[in-house]
Amino acid sequence: MDRWLLSLTTGYLTVILRGSLPQLETIATLLVLLLVALVAFWQSRNVHNLAHLHTVAGLLLALMLGMMAGALVIVSEISRKEGLAEHFKQSRTLTFTITEIPRQQDDFIQLQGVWQTATRRYLLRLNWYDAPPQVTPRAGQTWRLKVKLRAPQGPRNQGGFFYHRYLLGERIDALGSIDSGVVLESNTQLRQRIYEKLQSLQLESNLAGVVPALLLGERQHLRDEDWFVLQRTGLAHLIAISGLHLALVAAGLFALSRYLLPLFYRRRSQREQANMLPLALLISLSGSLCYAYLAGFATATLRAWLMVAVVLLHKLVRTRTSAGRILLRAGTLVMLLQPLAPLQIGFWLSIGAVAAILLMQWRWTPIQGRLRGLRMLWRLELFLTLALWPLTLMWFGGLAMLAPLTNLLVVPIVSFWTLPLLFFSALSLSFYGLSSWLTEIALWPLEQLWPALTELAEAPWQWLDQSEINSVMLTLMVLVAALLPVALRVRTALIAVTVLGYYIFDTPRLYQPQLVLHILDVEQGSAMVLERYGRALLVDTAVQYQHGGSMAERVILPFLRARKLTPELAFISHTDADHRGGYQVLQQHYPQLSWFGASTQYPCVSGQQGNWQGVRWQVLHPQQVGDNSANNDSCVISFQLDEFTLLYPGDIEQKAEQQLLAQLAPLAATVLVLPHHGSKSSSSRLFLQTVSPQLAVISRGRNNPYKQPHRSVLERLTELKIQVLDTARGGQISIYTDGYKWTAEQPWQASGRAWFDRDN
Incomplete structure (x- = not known):
C-alpha cells in the first residue's frame, strides 16, 4: 500500500x-x-x-x-x-467573523476572519488604520464592516520572501483595509479570554511577550530587540509553536498518565492486568490537540500535530512500521488536510526535521544511564541544528554559528522548566497572585541568560551572512577532505578539485563586463541596483514603515545577498519616505558605502559626475544646492555605458521637467524610469518625446491609493509607442546590456511562472 x-x-x-x-x-x-x-x-x-x-x-x-x-x-x-x-478595488459592506486574536499596533489593528457569501467562504486579513479609541475587536465577534479589498500579493524579487505564496499557503483569500465597522454579535473565543487574562497579569519582565507566544502562539508582544537576539542565536524556533512543543506536551502527558493511571486501581492484580498504554496514548494525543487549539490551529501548528498524531496512532495500534513509511503517511495526511502545504517553507522544514529525527533513531543506539532524557534531547537538538543548516541558510539568509551550543543550553530550560510552569500558570489564571508568581518563576532562567545571549547576538563573528558562506564552506570542505582516512594523494586530489570547482563556479561573476540594472519590486516606493563585476550601485532605498521594518530589510538586503553583490556607491533622490526609508539600515550593514543625495553630506546638484566600474553617471538636476527635500528637487541622474543610457528622474513633476528641457539637459535615454511612479503630475508629452526611451519602467505598488500610473500617462506612452514594464505586474525588472544591445525581463512574472504566482 x-x-x-x-x-x-x-x-x-x-x-x-x-x-x-x-x-x-x-x-x-x-x-x-x-x-x-x-x-x-x-x-x-x-x-x-x-x-x-x-x-x-x-x-x-x-x-x-x-x-x-x-x-x-x-x-x-x-x-x-x-x-x-470582482470585489477588489471598490468599497463594500460585509459581515465579518473574527477568528484570530486581533493584532494591535501603534497605528492600526489587524483582523483575520471569515466572510461568508451566498456561495463561498472567504478568509480575509484586514487592517484598520486609525480606528476609534472605543473600538476593541475580539476573536469570536461578528462585525459589519465597510472595507476595500485587494489581491493577496506582495513583492517579488530574487532572494526575497514571497508573501503571496505564504498567504496562499495560509489560505488567505484577500487583504484589505477597514473604513468603519459596528459589532453585530459579541461572542468571545476561549483563546481570546485566556489572552486577556494573561495580559492582565501586567508582568514587569522584559520577556513578558514570551508568555503569549509559548501558550497561544501570539508573538505580537515580542520586542524587535528580542527577535534580533532569538534569530542571531538560533533560538527563534523556540517561540514558534511547532513539533518540538507538541512532542514535549505529548511526551509529558504520556509519562504522567503512565504514572497516575495505576493509582486508580486498588489491587496490584488489577494494575497488572490493566493495559494502560492505549489510554495513556489517547490522553497524550488529546492533550497535544488541546495545545494546538490554544495555538489557534495555525497552519504550522496543525501540520506538526498531524505528524505527532500519526506517530502516536502507530504506537496505539502496535504496528511495526519503518520510519520512512511513518514519514510518508504523516506527510500524505498533512497534504490531505492542507492541500497547499507543499508551497510553504515550513512544510519542508517539518519534513526535514522529522526525517532527521527518524534517521538519527535508526542509525544511533539509544542513550542509557543517568539523565537519559536530557542527554537524548541534547543529541536531538544538536543533530537537528546541523542537519537543517543548509535549509536555514538558503531560506533565512544566514547562520548562527553557535546555534548548536545555545540550543543545548536553552532548549532544556524551555522544555523542562519554562513551558510546564507556564501551563500551570494558565490553569491557575483565576487566581491572579498564583498565576503571576508562576509566570515570573517560569521566565526567571531566561531573564538570567538574556544579557549573555544579547551580547552573543551582537557579536558579528558568530553570525555567518549568506554573502560570506562560500569562503567558509570552502574552508570546511578542504578540512573535511584533508582529514579523510584515505591515501595522501587521494586527499590532495580532493582538495585540488574542491578549490578548483569553487573558483570555476564563483569567480567568473567578478569578471562579467555586462551591466545589469535591477528595478526592485518594493511596492509603493523606489529602489534600483546597478550590477557589474560583482559590485553594486544603489539608487533609492524604498520605504520605512511606521510600525517597524523596512523594504531595505525585506527586499534590498536579501537581493544583494542572493546576487553576492558588494555595494560601493549609493544615491538617495529625495527625502520622501518611500525613497530614503532604508538609508539607515543599509548604512549600518555597509559602513564603507559612499552616499550622495538627500539626507547625506553630499546633496545632489547639477554638474556632479563620476565613473563607477566603467559606467558614467551624471547629475542633471537640481540646478541649485539644497537638501533634495521636495519632489521637484529630486536628483535626476543619467547612467551611461557606451551607447546605452538609463535616466532616473526621482519624483520630479512637470515644473522640473520644463526646467530640464529649457536647460537643454542631455535627457535622451534608452530606458526611462517614469518620474513619480507614473503620476499624472509628471511625464509630460514633450518630456517623453525628448527622452525618447525604448522602454519605460514603472516602480509602484499594486492597488496604491494614488491611482498610479495615471491613465493619461499610459495613453501618452501608448501613443508614442514606448514599451512599458511595471513592477506591480510581475515584480522585479532586470535589464541586461553590453553597452550596445539590451534585453529586459521580469524573472518572477506570472505569465511565465506557476499558477500560484499569477497576478490578480
Missing part, C-alpha cells in the same frame, strides 16, 4: 510544485502505459509476472490519481481567485 501511496504523493507534488495543469501528452503517455500494463496483466499466465504487472499498473494508476488531485486543487484555487476578483 505504501508504494501506491508514494506514487500518489509523487503525482500530486509533481503537479502542485510544477505549478501548472498536466499536459495532454503526459496524460496520454500514462494512459498508454497503464493500458499496456493491463493488457499484459490480462494475457500473462505466469504468477511471478502477474505480481509485477499488478504492481506496475497500481503505481501508474496511483500516479495518475495524484496528478488529477493536484489538477483539481489548482482549478479550485483559480476559481476562488476569479470569484473574488
Whole structure:
C-alpha cells in the first residue's frame, strides 16, 4: 500500500510544485502505459509476472490519481481567485467573523476572519488604520464592516520572501483595509479570554511577550530587540509553536498518565492486568490537540500535530512500521488536510526535521544511564541544528554559528522548566497572585541568560551572512577532505578539485563586463541596483514603515545577498519616505558605502559626475544646492555605458521637467524610469518625446491609493509607442546590456511562472 501511496504523493507534488495543469501528452503517455500494463496483466499466465504487472499498473494508476488531485486543487484555487476578483478595488459592506486574536499596533489593528457569501467562504486579513479609541475587536465577534479589498500579493524579487505564496499557503483569500465597522454579535473565543487574562497579569519582565507566544502562539508582544537576539542565536524556533512543543506536551502527558493511571486501581492484580498504554496514548494525543487549539490551529501548528498524531496512532495500534513509511503517511495526511502545504517553507522544514529525527533513531543506539532524557534531547537538538543548516541558510539568509551550543543550553530550560510552569500558570489564571508568581518563576532562567545571549547576538563573528558562506564552506570542505582516512594523494586530489570547482563556479561573476540594472519590486516606493563585476550601485532605498521594518530589510538586503553583490556607491533622490526609508539600515550593514543625495553630506546638484566600474553617471538636476527635500528637487541622474543610457528622474513633476528641457539637459535615454511612479503630475508629452526611451519602467505598488500610473500617462506612452514594464505586474525588472544591445525581463512574472504566482 505504501508504494501506491508514494506514487500518489509523487503525482500530486509533481503537479502542485510544477505549478501548472498536466499536459495532454503526459496524460496520454500514462494512459498508454497503464493500458499496456493491463493488457499484459490480462494475457500473462505466469504468477511471478502477474505480481509485477499488478504492481506496475497500481503505481501508474496511483500516479495518475495524484496528478488529477493536484489538477483539481489548482482549478479550485483559480476559481476562488476569479470569484473574488470582482470585489477588489471598490468599497463594500460585509459581515465579518473574527477568528484570530486581533493584532494591535501603534497605528492600526489587524483582523483575520471569515466572510461568508451566498456561495463561498472567504478568509480575509484586514487592517484598520486609525480606528476609534472605543473600538476593541475580539476573536469570536461578528462585525459589519465597510472595507476595500485587494489581491493577496506582495513583492517579488530574487532572494526575497514571497508573501503571496505564504498567504496562499495560509489560505488567505484577500487583504484589505477597514473604513468603519459596528459589532453585530459579541461572542468571545476561549483563546481570546485566556489572552486577556494573561495580559492582565501586567508582568514587569522584559520577556513578558514570551508568555503569549509559548501558550497561544501570539508573538505580537515580542520586542524587535528580542527577535534580533532569538534569530542571531538560533533560538527563534523556540517561540514558534511547532513539533518540538507538541512532542514535549505529548511526551509529558504520556509519562504522567503512565504514572497516575495505576493509582486508580486498588489491587496490584488489577494494575497488572490493566493495559494502560492505549489510554495513556489517547490522553497524550488529546492533550497535544488541546495545545494546538490554544495555538489557534495555525497552519504550522496543525501540520506538526498531524505528524505527532500519526506517530502516536502507530504506537496505539502496535504496528511495526519503518520510519520512512511513518514519514510518508504523516506527510500524505498533512497534504490531505492542507492541500497547499507543499508551497510553504515550513512544510519542508517539518519534513526535514522529522526525517532527521527518524534517521538519527535508526542509525544511533539509544542513550542509557543517568539523565537519559536530557542527554537524548541534547543529541536531538544538536543533530537537528546541523542537519537543517543548509535549509536555514538558503531560506533565512544566514547562520548562527553557535546555534548548536545555545540550543543545548536553552532548549532544556524551555522544555523542562519554562513551558510546564507556564501551563500551570494558565490553569491557575483565576487566581491572579498564583498565576503571576508562576509566570515570573517560569521566565526567571531566561531573564538570567538574556544579557549573555544579547551580547552573543551582537557579536558579528558568530553570525555567518549568506554573502560570506562560500569562503567558509570552502574552508570546511578542504578540512573535511584533508582529514579523510584515505591515501595522501587521494586527499590532495580532493582538495585540488574542491578549490578548483569553487573558483570555476564563483569567480567568473567578478569578471562579467555586462551591466545589469535591477528595478526592485518594493511596492509603493523606489529602489534600483546597478550590477557589474560583482559590485553594486544603489539608487533609492524604498520605504520605512511606521510600525517597524523596512523594504531595505525585506527586499534590498536579501537581493544583494542572493546576487553576492558588494555595494560601493549609493544615491538617495529625495527625502520622501518611500525613497530614503532604508538609508539607515543599509548604512549600518555597509559602513564603507559612499552616499550622495538627500539626507547625506553630499546633496545632489547639477554638474556632479563620476565613473563607477566603467559606467558614467551624471547629475542633471537640481540646478541649485539644497537638501533634495521636495519632489521637484529630486536628483535626476543619467547612467551611461557606451551607447546605452538609463535616466532616473526621482519624483520630479512637470515644473522640473520644463526646467530640464529649457536647460537643454542631455535627457535622451534608452530606458526611462517614469518620474513619480507614473503620476499624472509628471511625464509630460514633450518630456517623453525628448527622452525618447525604448522602454519605460514603472516602480509602484499594486492597488496604491494614488491611482498610479495615471491613465493619461499610459495613453501618452501608448501613443508614442514606448514599451512599458511595471513592477506591480510581475515584480522585479532586470535589464541586461553590453553597452550596445539590451534585453529586459521580469524573472518572477506570472505569465511565465506557476499558477500560484499569477497576478490578480
